[in-house]
């Protein structure tokens with residue numbers, strides 16, 4: 340079986356680099372990191388890394404995790420500011436610390452200690468979208484920062500726009516030794532409450548890899564994936580003997596039990612231990628991308644639609 344990489348649609352800017360790593364004999368974990376870094380640097384992607392949309396205070400806070408299916412080693416950072424490549428910092432957490440997750444100022448301290456460069460992540464374009472939110476949706480508090488600071492827990496309920504497509508980036512790679520790795524990186528929900536973590540840095544929710552059975556990663560409303568333990572569920576269903584199609588469908592159906600006034604889009608990319616892949620969604624028309632070391636160009640494929648009751652789109 341040749342090496343294979345799959346990713347969410349916005350990963351198409353990095354998938355060739357990930358495949359190139361596999362072609363050179365690199366590991367699945369190297370391929371995942373190499374694939375995600377160009378997405379984190381992409382100024383046109385407002386859901387990941389540099390130029391991600393900010394939180395309620397106008398600060399870009401990033402979440403990321405990486406997992407190595409050989410050993411179940413994993414590392415994650417959450418709500419980290421001022422560093423462009425949280426995937427690489429997450430990897431360092433995995434390799435250099437006796438911990439799994441670092442958040443906020445602790446994650447930033449660690450990034451500095453490991454020699455990562457600081458960078459202002461809020462682009463002019465993202466700042467303008469943020470300004471527009473306040474001027475159009477909340478003119479009464481616009482320009483009165485002290486007024487909205489007192490009302491943030493109320494504002495966050497209105498600010499989150501479920502129609503606005505967010506797409507965390509997901510990558511899963513399997514190298515020709517059969518090793519599997521999985522990585523996720525995001526700026527999370529636009530206008531989130533400061534300090535909010537989504538599913539991306541929560542191992543088992545937004546990301547999980549185990550060589551013996553496969554891997555899965557999620558995008559969409561992270562709160563739902565956290566509550567249902569979605570990525571780990573897919574892998575556990577594979578362990579229980581389900582096919583990839585059954586496992587992904589079952590994990591999507593588990594989300595039906597999540598009672599949630601902010602119910603939103605949910606998407607899974609998944610791979611089994613043999614390198615077969617599929618992706619699942621509750622939104623019409625969603626796709627994912629895959630490429631093997633034998634292919635010249637990546638290919639886009641439709642996701643399997645598993646509608647969520649109460650969500651119309």
Ligand code: ASP
Pocket residue numbers: 386504505506507525526527528536537538539557558559560561562
């Ligand atoms: N899952 C991410 C989060 O909840 C966001 C997304 O994929 O759109 O932070």
